[in-house]
Amino acid sequence: MATISFAARTDPGKQRSNNEDCYLCSNDLDLWLVADGMGGHNCGEVASQIAIDTVAEAVEKNTPLTEAIHQAHDAIRQQSQANPEQEGMGTTLVAVHNQGQEYQIGWVGDSRIYRWNSTRVPPFQQLSRDHSFVQELLESGLITQQEADNHPQRNIITQSLGCPLEVLRVDADTLSWQPGDTLLLCSDGLSDELCDEEIQSLLEQPVPSQALVDDLVEAALARGGKDNITVVILRADTLSPQPAPPSDNRYAHYAPRLLAVLALLLCLLYLSQGGA
Numbered sequence: 001m002a003t004i005s006f007a008a009r010t011d012p013g014k015q016r017s018n019n020e021d022c023y024l025c026s027n028d029l030d031l032w033l034v035a036d037g038m039g040g041h042n043c044g045e046v047a048s049q050i051a052i053d054t055v056a057e058a059v060e061k062n063t064p065l066t067e068a069i070h071q072a073h074d075a076i077r078q079q080s081q082a083n084p085e086q087e088g089m090g091t092t093l094v095a096v097h098n099q100g101q102e103y104q105i106g107w108v109g110d111s112r113i114y115r116w117n118s119t120r121v122p123p124f125q126q127l128s129r130d131h132s133f134v135q136e137l138l139e140s141g142l143i144t145q146q147e148a149d150n151h152p153q154r155n156i157i158t159q160s161l162g163c164p165l166e167v168l169r170v171d172a173d174t175l176s177w178q179p180g181d182t183l184l185l186c187s188d189g190l191s192d193e194l195c196d197e198e199i200q201s202l203l204e205q206p207v208p209s210q211a212l213v214d215d216l217v218e219a220a221l222a223r224g225g226k227d228n229i230t231v232v233i234l235r236a237d238t239l240s241p242q243p244a245p246p247s248d249n250r251y252a253h254y255a256p257r258l259l260a261v262l263a264l265l266l267c268l269l270y271l272s273q274g275g276a
Contacts, residue, residue: 002177004027007210008233010023011217011221016227020037029056032185033185034094035161036109038090038160039086043080046086047080054068055095058071065095065172066106069093070168073162092108093106096183108159110130111188113127113128113185114186127173132158184216186231187227187230189225192227
């Protein structure tokens with residue numbers, strides 16, 4: 001069983017008057033979420049809050065993570081259809097659900113999940129894959145990674161909760177904890193300001209989780225803070241070994257007695273032959 005510590009912070013940034021990001025950190029649910037809302041008339045913050053609340057309530061009822069995310073999409077759609085002024089609102093979402101020795105991740109949109117651990121190869125990795133126009137160009141070979149990092153349309157996303165889509169795509173993966181794992185959940189307010197190398201260099205610092213969160217947010221603000229910034233850090237502090245499965249050997253209980261009887265028989269055989 002993994003023992004998880006965490007820290008979090010959200011900031012509106014330097015150019016936004018409101019914060020449409022929302023996050024959840026719950027040891028009780030073994031659940032951590034970051035949502036980045038979008039939509040006019042301050043509706044983005046409504047969509048992100050609905051997403052967070054709906055996923056948390058569903059997971060509390062033992063709903064699988066991907067199904068919980070689909071429920072959040074439906075809840076946002078119902079809210080926007082019932083309130084014309086909220087039409088078109090939506091949100092991205094990244095989620096981590098701790099399951100003991102393993103954890104499940106799920107995501108929609110371009111908020112991200114990174115992992116850093118000096119003992120892994122590679123030590124730094126983006127676990128999520130952006131649902132974005134630029135990511136599709138990159139994977140098709142039409143642009144390079146450097147061009148993707150500076151592309152003027154890099155914020156165009158192809159999937160989001162609440163927005164009208166024929167099919168909502170929820171990506172998910174299940175991974176194993178290793179001692180020293182650090183997970184970073186963030187909105188694009190961080191990843192748009194800092195490149196992967198800069199994020200990695202900050203994650204490598206041997207500092208407490210809250211100090212690390214603050215360093216990441218402050219670095220994004222120093223770059224301009226053009227968007228809302230949300231950062232959640234999870235650390236696998238300890239990993240308890242899994243209990244050994246019960247033996248299927250029906251005779252295991254009698255093994256010590258059988259050995260004692262065998263030893264006695266060997267001794268009697270030795271004595272019957274006159275000893276040495």
